Amino acid sequence: MSPSSSEHLIATGRKILEQEASALQSAALVLDSNFSRAVTTICNCNGKVIVSGMGKSGIIGQKIAATLSSTGTTALFMHPAEAAHGDLGVVSPGDVVICLSKSGMTEELNFIIPPLRHIGVIIIAVVGNKRSFLAEKSDLVLDVGSGPEACPFDLAPTTSTTAMLAMGDALAMTVMREKQFTPNDFALTHPKGALGRQLTMKVSDLMISGSGIPMVRQNAPVTELILEMTSKRLGVSAVVDSSGVLKGIVTDGDLRRHIQEGTAFLDRKATDIMTPSPKTVSPGTLAKTCLELLETFRISQLLVCDKDNRPVGIIHIHDIVTQGL
Structure with missing residues (x-):
């Protein structure tokens, strides 16, 4: 078998993408009031949203459940075969169950429909066959179409699973909007991500505190000031x-300037060479906001003060940058 040309491979890939895109357009055109009712049902659910499907549909179901969970709706995936052997115990009256099946005739999934009915849940079917057992036994039906798969033998789930995934995204994003889920809410469910760190990480989480704060009294001689700055290594x-109470700040740049002036500054006091009323932040300031201040004023560190303007910490720009902010 001789290898196909690059042009032929690209043309094949493009055809498959166009076929799947066409399936999504068809699903969008047939979207009806069942979709709005499904959104309202999920928004009003006081329990859980449980997503179930077999095989490739099950993998799509796991992604849908994860998307719902991360955008403000408590959701989980339930394997239909395991459900028939005890996992139905996670289902409670008032839950919403989303069932995924192209044919609507998946044996393992349809087997648990009667017990789900007995428990007392609302069933939303995402199917490609509106005349199937699953569709007929569900409260709401979302049609993803029954067109051919992108597989050349019309066997491997491709077009159908793409349509299911997109329908799940449409549900999750519409529910998210209806619940007025905010970026701050998103950050709470994604604390490890960059957005989560930007919206949740505070100066108090990163600052140097306690004995690590370089600090001297106003009447401290410059020699003591230099020793304090040298030992704490923050410049x-x-x-x-x-x-x-904070009265001023001295930087290594201030020291260099006084040396260059040629004055006998070693005999002076800290108050004589400090910059009064320096810029500060509070412990509750977002690290992202602190970084913006550092960049705006082109400085490397900021003192952190409490409500009485007493230093409780110091934060360096490197402490923030290393967090990926």
């Missing part, structure tokens, strides 16, 4: 009064 020191 900066807070200057506070006897009550611990």
Whole structure:
């Protein structure tokens, strides 16, 4: 068997993509009031949304359940074969069950329909055959079409599973909008992702605190100030009064400037060379907001102060950047 030309392979791939895209367009055209009723049903569900399907449809079902869960709707996947051997115990009255099957005649799935009815759930069928057993026994039917698969033998689930996946996305995203699910809500279910870190990570999560804060009193000699800055290795020191209230800040740049001026600054006090009323942030400031301040003013660190303007921490730009923000 001689290998196909590059042009032939590209043409084949393009044809398959166009066939699947056509199936999605057809599913969009036949979308009816059952879709809006399904959305309302899921939004009003006080229990769980359980997604079930066999084989490739089951894999699509797992993705749909995961999408619903991450966008504000409690959902899980239930394998129909395992359900018939005890996993139906996760189903409670008032739940919504979404069943996926192109033919609507999947034996393992249809076997659990009567017990689901007995438990007292609302069944939404996502099928390609509206005259099937599954469709007839369900409360709502979402038609994904029964056209040919992209498989050259019309056997491997391809076009049908693409349509199921898209229908699941349409449901999840519409429900998400109806529930007014926000980016902040999204961040709570995605704390490890970049968006989650941007919307949840605070200065208090990253700042150096306690004895790690470089700090001297106003009347401290410059020699003590230099030792404090050197030992804490942050290139900066807070200057506070006897009550611990922030009065100013000294950076290594300030020290260099005074040296260049040729003044006998080693005999001076911290208050003589500090920059008064420096920019600060609170512990509750979002790390993303803190990063924006650092970049705007082109500085490397910010002191973190409590409501009484007492330093409780210091945060360096590297502490934020290393978190992927």
